[in-house]
Amino acid sequence: MLDPASPRRRRKIERADLAYEAYLAKGFPTADFEDQPEPETLQCRNELDRTNWIGLLIKAQAVAVIASEAEDPEAVMAQPCDPPIRCTSNRMYRPSWASVLARMYALLDQAASAQANWWRLKDLCRTVTTGEALEAIDMTEGWP
Numbered sequence: 001m002l003d004p005a006s007p008r009r010r011r012k013i014e015r016a017d018l019a020y021e022a023y024l025a026k027g028f029p030t031a032d033f034e035d036q037p038e039p040e041t042l043q044c045r046n047e048l049d050r051t052n053w054i055g056l057l058i059k060a061q062a063v064a065v066i067a068s069e070a071e072d073p074e075a076v077m078a079q080p081c082d083p084p085i086r087c088t089s090n091r092m093y094r095p096s097w098a099s100v101l102a103r104m105y106a107l108l109d110q111a112a113s114a115q116a117n118w119w120r121l122k123d124l125c126r127t128v129t130t131g132e133a134l135e136a137i138d139m140t141e142g143w144p
Contacts, residue, residue, distance in 0.1 A: 009126070024044045027087075027088040028107050033093040033095060034093075040088065040091065041087060056085070056104060059081075079096065081096070081100045
């Protein structure tokens with residue numbers, strides 16, 4: 001029986017934390033932008049990046065509320081976003097507000113899936129009963 005406070009267990013949980021951080025650091029793939037030279041990702045390496053994306057989502061939702069009361073809601077949502085989106089490549093794009101909403105909702109879905117996998121890995125590390133089962137946990141499995 002593997003002790004719940006085992007150093008091996010703690011190290012494996014730390015590896016789950018590192019796997020999650022590595023997953024976030026590579027960025028989240030996003031839909032193509034007009035005139036983009038290569039596939040882009042939205043950077044999510046730290047809390048500041050994630051706070052910026054949430055702020056952009058809130059602004060896009062506010063624009064959607066304003067658009068809902070406009071004479072031509074589609075024209076409002078078709079306007080380019082401001083501020084622009086800066087991707088992991090450091091290129092900046094100004095997609096429509098409608099596109100921003102779709103991108104941010106996709107980012108939230110993918111982030112939630114990644115977080116759920118991180119929790120799954122940590123819970124598995126905490127609940128296995130043998131050292132062999134602990135070592136068999138694959139930190140590369142389950143990421144979106």
